[in-house]
Amino acid sequence: MxxxxxxxxxxxxxxxxxxxxxxxxxxxxxxxxxxxxxxxxxxxxxxxxxxxxxxxxxxxxxxxxxxxxxxxxxxxxxxxxxxxxxxxxxxxxxxxxxxxxxxxxxxxxxxxxxxxxxxxxxDGQGFMVPKALGVTSAKDLDGATVCIQTGTTTELNLADFFRVNGISYEPVPVENNAEAQQQYLSGACDTLTTDASALAATRAAFENPGDHILLPEIVSKEPLxxxxxxxxxxxxxxxxxxxxxxxxxxxxxxxxxxxxxxxxxxxxxxxxxxxxxxxxxxxxxxxxxxxxxxxxxxxxxxxxxxxxxxxxxxxxxxxxxxxxxxxxxxxxxxxxxx
Amino acid sequence: MSLMTTLTDPPKESFRLSMLLYDTRYRSTTIQVVALLGFMLGAAWLINNVIVNLAVAGKTFDYGFLKEASGYDINQKLIAYNSQSSHMRAAVVGLMNTLLVAVMGCIAATILGVIIGVLRLSKNWIISRLAAVYVETLRNVPVLLWIVLIMAATSHQLPAPKDFRGDEPAATMKIFDSVAITNRGVYIPEPLFSKGLGDLPVFPDKESKACQAFYNPDGTPATAKLAKFCGTFQISIDLMAILAVLFAGLIVSKLIKVRADQIQKDTGVRPVTWFWRLGVVVLPTVAVLYILGFYLGYPELKGFNFRGGIHMRSSLLALWVALSLYTAAFIAEIVRAGIMAISKGQSEAAAALGLRQNRIMSLIVLPQALRVIVPPLISQYLNLTKNSSLAIAVGYMDITGTLGGITLNQTGRELETVLLLMLVYLVISLTVSSVMNYYNERTKLKER
Structure with missing residues (x-):
């Protein structure tokens, strides 16, 4: 009681x-x-x-x-x-x-x-690559290693984009933007993907922003x-x-x-x-x-x-x-x- | 007669409520019951709190999401998996990755730990000091920092795959062009079979007739529960064949040893059997490998990355090396304590019998020391397994990364995933400790 x-x-x-x-x-x-x-x-x-x-x-x-x-x-x-x-x-x-x-x-x-x-x-999801890589389209990224922030919608879009286009990739999950930047700059991944605005912001913080390009494909709708x-x-x-x-x-x-x-x-x-x-x-x-x-x-x-x-x-x-x-x-x- | 009984019987004390507190016969029970009630109240309060708050937030508690397509990819997968597989399968992929790094870590940590522990007792001053420095630096810095340090070192110091390209490459493959060490991990040759036997489907293939029986003519699953399993689990027959032959060889080898022991017991002379024992294990295995057309697939630079070979990702390497080095420091101390617990008389007596130093260690000291070593060793294995959940720091997709990370995030089912995760770790830990306890029972001193 x-x-x-x-x-x-x-x-x-x-x-x-x-x-x-x-x-x-x-x-x-x-x-x-x-x-x-x-x-x-x-x-x-x-x-x-x-x-x-x-x-x-x-x-x-x-x-x-x-x-x-x-x-x-x-x-x-x-x-x-x-x-x-x-x-x-x-x-x-x-x-x-x-x-x-x-x-x-x-x-x-x-x-x-x-x-x-x-x-x-x-916004929309885009890809950033070093200019030296010689890639001009996201569809050329077959077999590439992709740095991706874990726990985001971009992670799901990425899987869909590569599956729909029938190409393979190797995801490297990273916790936050700072870590993504380090991994990308050290060459541990070929491309970095996230919202295009965030890519532009990240690139602006690089030592040589001109050495990196955003690929033309926007693979998703990202209303933030x-x-x-x-x-x-x-x-x-x-x-x-x-x-x-x-x-x-x-x-x-x-x-x-x-x-x-x-x-x-x-x-x-x-x-x-x-x-x-x-x-x-x-x-x-x-x-x-x-x-x-x-x-x-x-x-x-x-x-x-x-x-x-x-x-x-x-x-x-x-x-x-x-x-x-x-x-x-x-x-x-x-x-x-x- | 009846009067006598009433007189000799002790006066029957009637039970009073105050006796629960003042009578020592009942007091401890009272306290225990009160403590239990308090504990249950606390637990009920917590559970009630969760239920009420879930209701307020409008959330339900249900594990249905485990069957839905996960939608994300995982880089290191020991079983077939793609983004269309279920969250449940993603959790299993993560679990296998956890177990992989835990098993690799326990083996490496034990080997290294025993070596360092023995070296620390060395009479050579430099060696024993170096071992001491190892132990003190490794175990006094959080393991997370070691993991991150090793990961940073690999991704920044090692060459990228593109450095292997060109006429004058900045980096070259090692060991007869078979191993590529890159900042994305180490690629080593993989065993392949040109005349392999294929896979044995545990459940029928999606296209097979056996599986079609589960579907209606229009393609909708008739027996939904069974149709889901189609083509989900396959076992490599090659691997099974090799393991079977290896196992049979080991049993025959053991029988030869038993026979040799018997002969030695009867005649006092031990027959030379090492080549027999080695032969029955190695020759049939080599024969099976030859029949299956065994060859090594070398990694090759194709496109952005190396293809072929086994890819040990830098995240796995960093986690494995850091966990092994760190846990080895603790195991070294346990081994040292175990050896020092064996009385000096034992080794002196062995030396008096003319045994060499390394034989004294392996025949006299270590077997006895194991009895002291094993119990604390169990908890080190458990620690290593649990520490492997730090994998997320380097993006290694263990079960905390898949179920407790991406799945949790994409489905928003915090409570369900975390409870499941805790259950998984609990089961792993209890299994490890029961296996080790069994071993401990076997090796401990039999006192008669």
């Missing part, structure tokens, strides 16, 4: 713990800090600079969310996660959100109980985006609409330079709704009216973040391509703020 009462009490305790964990927005506010899972170090996307300050394309998303929710874009605890540990860390509540070059797939969304809130980079735990819709909405605010800001011409002026009120009602001078969108999210203004002022709008971290003027040198606004022929498109 006593035992069952004791167990019952425990069940209630753990249930309430589960419910409390579901209110991520309140948790983050109470903690005063956002725990954001990022890559263990991929220049341009997420890496600490010489002073240990995290910067990059994915990092900017974390900072924007922190600015929107907490009003301080430095109130972020960056948690570097390997591709193997990232989902466990998110599911267990160790991090509030992931912004870590993570591909949106059916099984991750449905089976792993995660919620992708959008796409911040449309931030994600949160399944089941906490309020928190999911917060992250989703923070990302959308950055995208809409670019589309509507709100930049970090003119945001102060625009927030005094404009004759474009959508800009006014985003910046909180009209309507009560912030209140609906459980935030204040200035949430989106703070998010955009954090590191600029979507385009500014892209150009500052991975754009053509940076060593990584990625063109907008698919990641241009829909008005410019790309796929980046935010639902309306209404």
């Amino acid at each position: 006593k035992k069952s009462v004791f167990l019952g009490a425990l069940t209630v305790a753990s249930l309430t713990a589960g419910i409390a964990a579901a209110g991520t927005l309140d948790d983050v506010k109470a903690r005063g800090k956002l725990n954001c899972g990022v890559s263990t170090g991929l220049v341009g996307f997420a890496s600490p600079d010489a002073n240990g300050k995290w910067e990059g394309y994915d990092v900017a998303i974390c900072r924007a969310v922190a600015a929107a929710v907490l009003g301080d874009n430095t109130a972020v605890e960056f948690v570097p996660l390997s591709s193997k540990t990232r989902f466990t860390a998110l599911a267990s509540g160790e991090v509030d959100m992931l912004a870590r070059n993570t591909t949106w797939t059916f099984s991750r969304d449905v089976d792993l109980k995660l919620d992708f809130v959008g796409v911040n980079y449309y 985006g931030p994600l949160v735990r399944h089941g906490d819709n309020q928190w999911g909405d917060t992250v989703r609409w923070t990302l959308n605010a950055l995208i809409s800001a670019e589309e509507l011409g709100i930049t970090s330079a003119n945001i102060e002026e625009l927030s005094k009120g404009t004759n474009n009602p959508e800009i006014n709704r985003i910046l909180g001078t009209e309507g009560n969108l912030g209140e609906m999210l459980g935030l204040d009216a200035d949430w989106a203004k703070r998010a955009i002022s954090s590191e600029g709008n979507f385009g500014e973040i892209f150009e500052a971290n991975i754009g053509e003027k940076t060593p990584i040198g990625l063109a907008r391509g698919l990641n241009a606004q829909w008005t410019e022929g790309g796929l980046i498109y935010s639902p309306p703020f209404r």
Whole structure:
């Protein structure tokens, strides 16, 4: 009898713990800090600079969310996660959100109980080879040794690509990008494969980036985006609409330079709704009216973040391509703020 | 009479609840029952916690994913496997890789450990000091660092396959052009048979009539459970034939020894039998190899890599060498302790009988020392096997890498895979220790 009462009490305790964990927005506010899972170090996307300050394309998303929710874009605890540990860390509540070059797939969304809130980079898997190898197409890679980060979708795409083309390869599994880079540069593998953006970022960090080329084949669709735990819709909405605010800001011409002026009120009602001078969108999210203004002022709008971290003027040198606004022929498109 | 009995019988004490605590007859049982209850409560709390949290996360506990196609490739596979095979098969491939490195490691560590242990007792100052330095450096640095160090050394210092190319290659193959040492591993010649007997399918082939019987005319499996096994397991007849002949040779050799022992016992003269004993093992084996058309397949540089030959990947080499060197340091200490436990009188008595130093060691000291050595040796074997799970540091696809790494990651079934993984290691460890315990029973001092 006593035992069952004791167990019952425990069940209630753990249930309430589960419910409390579901209110991520309140948790983050109470903690005063956002725990954001990022890559263990991929220049341009997420890496600490010489002073240990995290910067990059994915990092900017974390900072924007922190600015929107907490009003301080430095109130972020960056948690570097390997591709193997990232989902466990998110599911267990160790991090509030992931912004870590993570591909949106059916099984991750449905089976792993995660919620992708959008796409911040449309990517595809590519191959990098040393120029000296004389290979011009991924289909010439029969019998090659391929370095691949284990626990990623690229691992599965790789198997499919070689199987479909009827050619063989020898996979060399590596834990993280740094190790992949070492193995590739020492010649322990002929080619390195991962998302094309990450390849470009990796190559930018090489001593002689010109000695390496990316093969033209893009063998998969890799929509990368931030994600949160399944089941906490309020928190999911917060992250989703923070990302959308950055995208809409670019589309509507709100930049970090003119945001102060625009927030005094404009004759474009959508800009006014985003910046909180009209309507009560912030209140609906459980935030204040200035949430989106703070998010955009954090590191600029979507385009500014892209150009500052991975754009053509940076060593990584990625063109907008698919990641241009829909008005410019790309796929980046935010639902309306209404 | 009845009055007498009532008087002589001790007064019957009625049982009171307080006796559970104050009566020494019951107290220890009470404490044990309470401790057991506490333990069960703790376990129940943990299990309940898992169930509740799984329910909150909306996850179910089920092993169905093991039957699904894995979708990933594995470089080192001892059984047939491709990305369309099931997660279960990927786990088995990983298990074989774990066992391979564990067995290779245990053998190498034992040989090296015994040598170093004996050398440490050498009267030669330099040799014994060198052995001591070996033991102290190896065992006092974490094995993970040794693994990573050896891997880094192989991948950065050894030549890449492309260095073997051209008229003036930067690197050449060793030992009559039969062995290629590259930064991707070592390629050695492989045994091949020109007149091989093929494979014996344990389950019928996919195309065979026996297997077609499991399918409906439209190609859907009629007997799903049986159809799955088609062509999944084949045994090389060549290998079986060679092993059978070798085994038979060893038995005959043993019989010759028994006969020689008997003759020595009866007449006091031991017949010279070594060439017989060697002959019955070697000659039939060589004959079988000749019949099967045995030849060596040499590795050749084709395309990006060497093809042919046995490819010992640098990940396997790094793991094997590091685990062996590391565990050998512990085994050396165990061997040294075992030898020192044998009283000096034993070797002095043997010396007085005129035995040479190496005979004293092999006939008198080591057999007795084994009794002291074997029990701690078991735990070193277990340690080596468990340490092999560090394989992931160098990308060696052991069971932690396949089941506990890629499968876990691709399916998101942490709890299921980790529990299965723990079970696998438990079974391996218990098997090793029961085999070694059996050996220990056999060799220990029979006291009568």
